[in-house]
Amino acid sequence: MQKSEKIGDAKMATKNQIPKLAGTLVEHQEHFDGLTTEEAQWVIFNPKEAIGIFKAGVRTRVAAVTKKVDKTVAKILELVNDEIRIPALQEAFGMKDHFQVDTSLTAKVKISFVSDSVRDEFGSQVVVPRDGYAVSARRLLKRSADRPILTELRPVYKTDMPAVKSLMAQQPNGEPGVLLTDGQANIFYVEKSAGVLRAVRVRWSDDGWDVRSSSVKYPGEWNAGSQVFSRNSSVLKLL
Numbered sequence: 001m002q003k004s005e006k007i008g009d010a011k012m013a014t015k016n017q018i019p020k021l022a023g024t025l026v027e028h029q030e031h032f033d034g035l036t037t038e039e040a041q042w043v044i045f046n047p048k049e050a051i052g053i054f055k056a057g058v059r060t061r062v063a064a065v066t067k068k069v070d071k072t073v074a075k076i077l078e079l080v081n082d083e084i085r086i087p088a089l090q091e092a093f094g095m096k097d098h099f100q101v102d103t104s105l106t107a108k109v110k111i112s113f114v115s116d117s118v119r120d121e122f123g124s125q126v127v128v129p130r131d132g133y134a135v136s137a138r139r140l141l142k143r144s145a146d147r148p149i150l151t152e153l154r155p156v157y158k159t160d161m162p163a164v165k166s167l168m169a170q171q172p173n174g175e176p177g178v179l180l181t182d183g184q185a186n187i188f189y190v191e192k193s194a195g196v197l198r199a200v201r202v203r204w205s206d207d208g209w210d211v212r213s214s215s216v217k218y219p220g221e222w223n224a225g226s227q228v229f230s231r232n233s234s235v236l237k238l239l
Helices: 016-028 029-034 037-045 047-070 118-122 147-155 162-167
Strands: 078-084 109-114 133-140 188-194 196-206 209-215 228-230
Touching: 016 029, 016 188, 047 196, 078 147, 078 162, 078 228, 109 118, 118 188, 118 209, 147 188, 147 228, 162 196, 162 228
Parallel strands: 109 209, 188 228
Antiparallel strands: 078 133, 133 228, 188 196, 196 209
């Protein structure tokens, strides 16, 4: 097999490709009929220059296509940690019992605010005992609404409210840990009911965790630097 050389990061055409390239141009020579007599004569007497112009045009075209493809598949999330363990549930988890505002010195987990949307959407939810599972944390590289984030996370992205509380409990007073405590959002995607997804945002404020939720259809954008959590495996069970 013929080896190819490189120009920068690009490989040169191999010796096997060159005669095929020339043959392809001969095969489609009728497309040269757009040249004037004077232009055709110039190519005949200046073949090296003509080939140079041809190569430059091809490189410009390929570079443009490559740039377009790269832009299409550009990632908006950067993996930070894919080994975050969520413990098993040994008993049913009632949401309303675990997300109560309490910033006292005796609070097991300081919670400064729970939005009405969280109370309304998850207040009656009960998660049955389940196995533990792993989640991943990803940093949002640029501002984005939920839909592009979910598209990149698919097919697995859902967590549950016990997972949210478990991670909060590891940083009950805003200590450094898996969750961001610098004012940026920690984002979880949780079903309030079968097929109805909500974005749950947890953020450390001055005196406790601030917990809110919103529809994933909401057009608002999360700030770059926010952290997104997604489930690695397991199946969510709801009562």
